Amino acid sequence: MGDAGTKSRHELRCPSLLRKPSLGKSHHDIVSQKRPHKPVTLDTMSENQHTTPASEKGPASAQGAAQAPALPAHPTDTQRPLLTDEQLAHLSANHPLRADTTADSPMLRALTGRPSSHRPVWFMRQAGRSLPEYRQVREGIPMLDACLTPDLAAEITVQPVRRHKVDAGIFFSDIVIPMKLAGVNVDIVPGKGPVLDQPVRTLDEVRDLPELKDSDLDPIREAVAATVEMLGDTPLIGFAGAPFTVAAYMVEGGPSRDHLRPRTMMHADPAAWHELAAWAARTAGQFLRAQIEAGASAVQLFDSWAGSLGESDYRRYVQAHSATALDMVREYGVPRIHFGTGTTALLPAMHEAGADVIGVDYRLPLSAANTLLNGAVPLQGNIDPALLAAGSENLYAHVDEVLAEGNAAPSHVVNLGHGVPPTTDPQVLTDLVAYIHEKTAN
Numbered sequence: 001m002g003d004a005g006t007k008s009r010h011e012l013r014c015p016s017l018l019r020k021p022s023l024g025k026s027h028h029d030i031v032s033q034k035r036p037h038k039p040v041t042l043d044t045m046s047e048n049q050h051t052t053p054a055s056e057k058g059p060a061s062a063q064g065a066a067q068a069p070a071l072p073a074h075p076t077d078t079q080r081p082l083l084t085d086e087q088l089a090h091l092s093a094n095h096p097l098r099a100d101t102t103a104d105s106p107m108l109r110a111l112t113g114r115p116s117s118h119r120p121v122w123f124m125r126q127a128g129r130s131l132p133e134y135r136q137v138r139e140g141i142p143m144l145d146a147c148l149t150p151d152l153a154a155e156i157t158v159q160p161v162r163r164h165k166v167d168a169g170i171f172f173s174d175i176v177i178p179m180k181l182a183g184v185n186v187d188i189v190p191g192k193g194p195v196l197d198q199p200v201r202t203l204d205e206v207r208d209l210p211e212l213k214d215s216d217l218d219p220i221r222e223a224v225a226a227t228v229e230m231l232g233d234t235p236l237i238g239f240a241g242a243p244f245t246v247a248a249y250m251v252e253g254g255p256s257r258d259h260l261r262p263r264t265m266m267h268a269d270p271a272a273w274h275e276l277a278a279w280a281a282r283t284a285g286q287f288l289r290a291q292i293e294a295g296a297s298a299v300q301l302f303d304s305w306a307g308s309l310g311e312s313d314y315r316r317y318v319q320a321h322s323a324t325a326l327d328m329v330r331e332y333g334v335p336r337i338h339f340g341t342g343t344t345a346l347l348p349a350m351h352e353a354g355a356d357v358i359g360v361d362y363r364l365p366l367s368a369a370n371t372l373l374n375g376a377v378p379l380q381g382n383i384d385p386a387l388l389a390a391g392s393e394n395l396y397a398h399v400d401e402v403l404a405e406g407n408a409a410p411s412h413v414v415n416l417g418h419g420v421p422p423t424t425d426p427q428v429l430t431d432l433v434a435y436i437h438e439k440t441a442n
């Protein structure tokens with residue numbers, strides 16, 4: 001698939017915006033443009049990743065967490081194509097991966113460890129508040145209503161693909177949408193974030209939580225189907241909040257700095273904690289399944305606040321639940337990205353939960369992340385969002401470093417180390433995408 005084909009399908013509105021920013025000579029020297037990525041098939045990845053005996057995986061699968069489910073087993077099959085016939089059979093006939101629309105896109109190639117024509121790039125929170133066209137279509141519409149209006153969610157998802165020519169769309173939604181659809185009273189308060197009417201702190205409160213029904217997810221399927229139709233051969237990445245991050249909002253009743261209450265609860269009342277995390281894992285898995293069934297070509301599990309946990313608590317109280325969510329979509333064979341912030345100490349444990357690609361935040365150089373993961377895992381990241389407003393000289397010097405660091409990994413999907421800040425000048429992102437595409441073109 002050629003990149004030009006992608007562009008023409010999207011009726012891109014701003015071709016004149018795509019200029020390469022001026023570069024100092026030194027920028028060209030830092031990244032070797034011709035360095036081929038070491039090809040890694042899904043098979044070798046799964047062999048490398050998933051051969052650790054359960055007994056060596058730490059407390060989550062051994063003695064430490066009596067009530068945590070065991071980590072799921074992973075296949076060790078050799079030499080198979082991107083998707084096996086069995087996996088393809090789980091996807092609808094017109095799914096972009098089955099119809100071969102997105103399977104060879106630069107994004108899917110890099111997410112599956114294969115070489116690509118340029119290094120693909122997308123940005124967490126690329127759709128949303130940084131874009132004037134977003135503010136225009138959202139005017140007067142509360143956030144959760146926007147997420148649950150399929151045509152609007154689809155339009156918002158496609159906006160940054162049109163404008164920036166990123167290599168994937170990220171579905172416009174929120175991590176609290178599954179709980180909202182299940183019937184939990186949650187709202188998004190502007191400038192604050194998700195707030196629940198009733199925090200969930202006791203075993204009884206956990207047991208009173210409504211179960212998410214598959215039919216509750218129909219607005220999501222509809223929005224994803226409309227989005228995929230508009231995106232053509234640009235893949236859509238679906239997502240869900242990971243059990244810890246979602247449960248942290250539920251226990252706190254809203255955003256918090258240190259997530260003290262959920263971290264206390266896992267020790268003080270492990271039975272209630274594990275039931276809550278299991279509920280969050282099931283709803284996350286269902287949310288991801290609905291998005292894949294409706295056409296998402298990859299998914300990302302956001303454990304944005306996992307960095308507040310030490311490794312041993314992560315392994316004991318969280319890892320198996322994240323594994324459940326990831327395992328609920330394993331049969332489809334779509335790449336599963338796992339991302340958190342402040343996770344330097346957690347990367348191997350997050351990978352063991354069953355991810356195919358690890359998202360790295362801006363605190364850790366990609367070569368160091370690659371070493372922690374034994375050089376076996378495609379990486380995503382990790383431009384520091386702060387640099388987007390630091391002037392182009394600083395930004396591009398940093399981006400060159402990130403691209404050079406990414407050479408260490410089996411493959412590299414360029415992203416930020418966390419979401420696009422709301423105050424970002426959109427032109428900075430558009431120019432950055434053009435720069436990365438040109439600099440890494442093979």
Ligand SMILES: Cc1c2[nH]c(c1CCC(=O)O)Cc1[nH]c(c(CCC(=O)O)c1C)Cc1[nH]c(c(CCC(=O)O)c1C)Cc1[nH]c(c(C)c1CCC(=O)O)C2
Nearest residue numbers: 124125126128129170172173174175191192193302304419
């Ligand atoms: C922190 C937060 C949440 N939910 C919200 C906040 C922000 C509070 C604020 O700053 O006003 C509310 C929210 N979430 C989103 C919006 C829309 C407008 C925007 O801010 O861009 C709004 C107003 C989009 C979103 N929120 C999310 C997505 C999907 C992922 C993506 O686009 O990368 C979108 C479009 C996912 C989300 N949602 C949440 C988390 C922790 C995550 C995971 C990603 C992350 O760590 O930032 C909870």
